[in-house]
Each structure stands twice: as C-alpha cells, then as structure tokens.
Amino acid sequence: MSEHIVSPKIYIAIFAALMLGTGITVWAAFQNFHQFNIVIALVIATIKATLVVLYFMHARYSSKRTQLVIVCSVFWLAIMLALTLTDYTTRSHETQPGVSHLARPAASHLFRV
C-alpha cells in the first residue's frame, strides 16, 4: 500500500471552495431568512469543515480504521449535543428572557446594571 499524494491542483480547488463558502456565509448573514439564517450558516460551515477533513486532512485517502475514528468523533459529538438539547429545549420556562430565576446571578447586587 503506497501513500496517496494529493496534487496541489486539488488543494487550490478546495481553497477556492472554502473562500467561496466564506463569502456566501457573510452575504447570507445580511439577508433576512428569518429562522433559517442560523441553519444556512451552519450548513455552509459544515460543508467547509467536511472539505477540510476530506482533502486537507486526507481523510478520503486514509485507512478504514482512521475513517472509523473520524466518524466516531462526529457520532459522540452528536450524542452530546442531541441529548443535552432535547432536555433544554423542552424546558419552556427558561426561554423567556428575564423571567427565569437563573437569569439573574445570585451576586447581582455586586454588578452595575
């Protein structure tokens, strides 16, 4: 098994795609897509991250074992995010700013408002 050498052409193409992604992210942030602004930003960021992992970090040409480790990291991150957020998003009393008892720190008199 000889190692795979990724050519500079591919690197430059990926770089161009990443630049384009950055441009689109900034442009999209100034448009009003209502609740989809954050979705668009995260989808573009994830596409960019995937390109970096696959090509700059050579994941596409790595051994199956290494690829398994990479997939595991995403999987465990997903577990952490999903399980925690299902808890938080179902506690309605915390979504109202200024209403929650957690909103004001116990030592609030120490700070200037």
Add this chain to the structure above:
Amino acid sequence: MHRTGELYGQFQTLEQQKESATLGMWIFLVTEVLFFGGLFLTYTINRRTFSTAFGIGSNTLDITLGAGNTVVLIMSSLTMAMAVWSAQVGKKKLVCIFLIATLGLGTVFLGVKAIEYKQKFDHHLIPGRSFDMKYHPANPMAGDDLKELALEKKEVDEAFAVDPDINFHGQLYFSLYFGMTGLHALHMIVGAGLLLWLIKGSFAGRFTPQYNTPVEVVGLYWHFVDIVWIYLFPLLYLIHRHR
C-alpha cells in the same frame, strides 16, 4: 529504544509507523472535538435563551477583521497542505518556504485577534464591573451611513427598554466570546510552536518522500484548528446582522 534512522523499533516499516502516528493524532483530535463541542453546546443553550443580548453583543464585533482572519486562516491551511505535498514529492526547499508561510499567516491571525481584544477593552465589553453594551460607539459595519447608525441605536435602546437585564446576558455572550476565541488562540500558539520545530527540521532537510510524518501530523492539528474557526466565525460574528 532501538531506532534505525527515523524508524522506531516497535514498527516494521515507515508506512506502518506513519499510519500509527496519524491514527494517534486523530484520536487526540476526537478528544478535541468533544472539548470544543462542550463550549459550542454552552453557546447554543445561552444563545437560544438570551438571543437579543447575543445579537447586540455580536453586532459590536468587527466583521471586517473577523472575515479577514477567516481568509488568513484558510490560506494558512492551504500553505500547510502544500508543505505536506512538498515533503511527499521531495522538494526540500519548498517545505521550508511553505512552513514559514504557514507560521507567518498564523502570526497575522493572532495579531489581528490582539487588535480585536484591545478594541473590546476600549469599548467596555470585558465582562465585569464596567461592562456596558449600550456604550459601544456603533456597529462597525454601519460605517458612515448615519441612517443605518440611527436604526442600530434605536434597536439597542428598544432592547434595553424591554429587558434591563440585557447587560447581564451580554456578559454571558462576551464570556463565551473570550473563552472560545481564547481557547482557539491558545491552540494557534501551540501550533506555532510545533511549526517552529518543523521549520528547524526542514532546514536540516529531515523531511523526505520516505519520512514526512511530523509534517503530516502537525498538518492534521493545524487543519483542525482551522475547522474550529470555520464554526466560530459565523456563530460569534454573524448573529442578527440583517435588518
């Protein structure tokens, strides 16, 4: 430990050694994903709960510096990838050049970050006694557009009228801003140290098509730090930019 050239005794071939090293780096990066993941989770929960304060806080950041830094960091990832390629095809001089370019771009990133942190001190945006988001002079993107500026001021005033606690929640945003960008910057500083070590090795001509594992492995780390910034930039700088 027994060692023949660059091959350590416990491995049979350089290829096997490299495979082990990259796998080890990836396992380290898994722990890093979960480490930063915890911060992103904290950010998500607080942004969801205190979205107005997070929006106002985000609008005080300088988007030009943020976007510029994104470009600089992605460029440094490109030069890092090119350094790996140069080593793989045996162009020893190019390895030096690309590694130095990567270090240079990384330093530019940290310099811009320092300028941004200084601005936060000037604008009373450091969490603590003198924190005041209302004080911030203007959304830098508004520039000389007075109408835009007035709109921005009006929006901030209205938000403060509705929720006087907004400065508390703004401090949460800025604590996360400094925590996340600070931890990211710390990783950049560690990366810069690793690059210095690589540059020393590249001047000695250590990296060849047969042996370039250190360049490859530090490259993985450097690209990971780039990925963290790819998420940090939209999440911290681009909240509520539209009207």
